[in-house]
């Protein structure tokens with residue numbers, strides 16, 4: 259099917275909808291289910307006035323589907339990915355090479371030449387589809403580490419486009435980045451953009467320094483001078499700077515204020531036996547999130563009698579993200595055995611000090627947990643931003659609750675009134691938890707006021723507009 263070229267094109271690994279395939283007597287039927295997430299919400303805001311096109315994978319291996327227009331007038335362009343593509347591009351190069359390396363090597367990255375070949379091939383498929391979907395002079399916004407080669411591929415085909423790229427995860431220091439065998443190709447891929455956005459200022463400066471060290475390029479403030487590849491091609495200026503992502507803050511607050519969610523929050527506390535202290539962790543099950551360090555600190559505080567195992571409880575929601583179930587079995591086993599050990603030592607009949615919820619929870623339940631929790635523990639070893647920290651704050655319309663936040667999460671740059679921690683320092687983490695537990699009400703409320711101002715002002719809509727305004731040159 260031919261598609262009408264659009265003036266705004268979003269390119270991301272996933273479409274904002276998932277295909278649901280059913281095989282019936284009359285053949286195959288495909289229905290679409292929205293797959294809401296931060297990025298979808300952000301783009302909804304900017305796509306309302308300009309529906310545009312969204313290029314991404316439909317969520318089912320081997321499924322080839324035509325582009326179509328959804329109810330809001332958006333053109334959705336599904337990219338087919340085979341089981342091998344998923345294994346080598348997504349699970350392989352994206353999640354087993356780039357993900358651990360970009361998170362400062364918190365797990366050892368693996369490199370395989372066939373993974374890289376597939377990464378290039380899949381990036382090419384996304385770039386071709388984006389080129390076909392973009393009208394003359396269109397704005398194209400490419401997202402994240404799975405698609406770093408798309409900007410240069412796209413520019414080579416379509417020099418008329420304005421191309422933006424946003425990296426949702428950290429960009430590591432040059433000394434770490436340089437070990438990638440295909441480092442030059444990745445940098446050149448990104449430099450096809452006009453604007454490259456990062457979560458933190460340090461990510462942007464790591465990137466600019468890498469370009470100086472690796473490619474001998476010159477940078478000036480946030481700009482990089484990219485020489486032409488031919489003698490007749492002029493130098494280009496590429497901007498690389500921080501655009502910290504956020505959440506739909508008003509939406510989280512509205513949900514938290516709804517009577518159903520408030521009732522559920524009260525019910526959660528009752529179901530837990532009305533503890534004096536309810537601590538909460540909400541994470542995608544991943545080794546970057548520091549769940550093990552958190553459990554270790556809580557286990558020791560219980561051991562030492564600092565926390566009363568009959569009056570304190572930690573609810574840890576940690577579910578695997580779509581499609582990565584097997585890869586994460588080892589982390590799940592590790593968490594479950596630690597939780598088992600803690601509960602084995604301290605549980606009484608009717609009360610477990612740690613509860614691990616492995617099933618993904620609906621958003622209403624997550625927000626009810628945010629409202630019910632006295633303490634939110636975000637102890638990531640490395641994290642681009644960490645939206646959970648911002649969601650907790652946005653949900654606390656009552657002005658209470660304490661956020662314990664890792665300094666290695668991007669959110670720490672803005673949320674400076676959280677109790678910040680270095681999660682590698684178990685004693686420091688224990689001390690921070692106890693500081694949060696014993697904090698008096700007026701101090702808690704003072705800090706939460708500050709945090710809420712930050713999160714309510716810089717929401718995801720503001721983030722998307724700021725990025726697009728800078729990309730299209732319409733910033734004020």
Ligand code: ADQ
Nearest residue numbers: 426503540541542575576577618619641642643644645646
């Ligand atoms: P993630 O690594 O997925 O995102 P995060 O920013 O915390 O991390 O977002 C997770 C989202 O999933 C949140 O909206 C949270 O509520 C939800 N969630 C987590 N666990 C859940 C569970 N068990 N059940 C239901 N919902 C759950 C990547 C980067 C981050 C960056 C974001 C956005 O790794 O650093 O902040 O992209 O750019």
